[in-house]
Amino acid sequence: MRDAPLIRTDGADDPVHHKLKAAVEKRQSAYLWTPADTIRFTPRLLPIFYGDGRALFRITTINQRPAYWVIRACSTWGCGLDGHDASGPDFGEITDDIMTDLEDAFGRGRCGYSGSSLFHPRKERIQWCQCEECSDRHVARWPEVDDNGGCSWSRMDWPSGFATVKNPLSWQGNLLPEALAARAALQKEEEGR
Numbered sequence: 093m094r095d096a097p098l099i100r101t102d103g104a105d106d107p108v109h110h111k112l113k114a115a116v117e118k119r120q121s122a123y124l125w126t127p128a129d130t131i132r133f134t135p136r137l138l139p140i141f142y143g144d145g146r147a148l149f150r151i152t153t154i155n156q157r158p159a160y161w162v163i164r165a166c167s168t169w170g171c172g173l174d175g176h177d178a179s180g181p182d183f184g185e186i187t188d189d190i191m192t193d194l195e196d197a198f199g200r201g202r203c204g205y206s207g208s209s210l211f212h213p214r215k216e217r218i219q220w221c222q223c224e225e226c227s228d229r230h231v232a233r234w235p236e237v238d239d240n241g242g243c244s245w246s247r248m249d250w251p252s253g254f255a256t257v258k259n260p261l262s263w264q265g266n267l268l269p270e271a272l273a274a275r276a277a278l279q280k281e282e283e284g285r
């Protein structure tokens with residue numbers, strides 16, 4: 093149930109967020125169906141985090157998988173079948189907001205006029221749409237967002253180097269300990285004084 097607005101915090105001043113970015117934004121190879129489809133990409137961390145920032149999720153779009161963004165989210169959020177006991181919303185209910193936040197952070201790979209893919213070379217897409225974005229020389233590339241066709245997501249464990257606790261909602265996707273999240277918040281507050 094979605095009853096409260098999302099609480100967003102800019103991770104720019106958050107030491108946990110900086111450490112997380114360094115740990116997850118590493119170039120890697122992955123393929124979706126067969127090794128011949130292998131692509132190289134660098135996962136990207138959404139620069140803001142939601143709620144208490146103790147949980148991690150991966151999100152990918154149908155058009156861009158297996159490349160994915162990492163979302164640092166609230167420990168109260170559920171994820172599919174594990175969401176029955178969650179006090180927060182299900183991740184699947186807020187993917188529209190998350191996609192918008194990803195587009196704000198990394199850019200949108202679809203033109204605003206006809207929804208044409210800006211990942212295609214200009215000379216191809218100009219045949220279908222002649223709007224300002226399609227006429228521009230810029231060709232979109234990862235991590236710009238192409239959410240046409242939808243997205244998929246899953247919980248994710250914290251990378252090694254972070255203290256974690258088990259997630260009471262799920263065997264997958266551990267959590268940052270409460271004390272650590274609280275300490276980081278406190279530190280931020282003290283720095284602000």
Ligand SMILES: [Zn+2]
Pocket residue numbers: 203204205206207208221222223224225226227
């Ligand atoms: Zn266009």
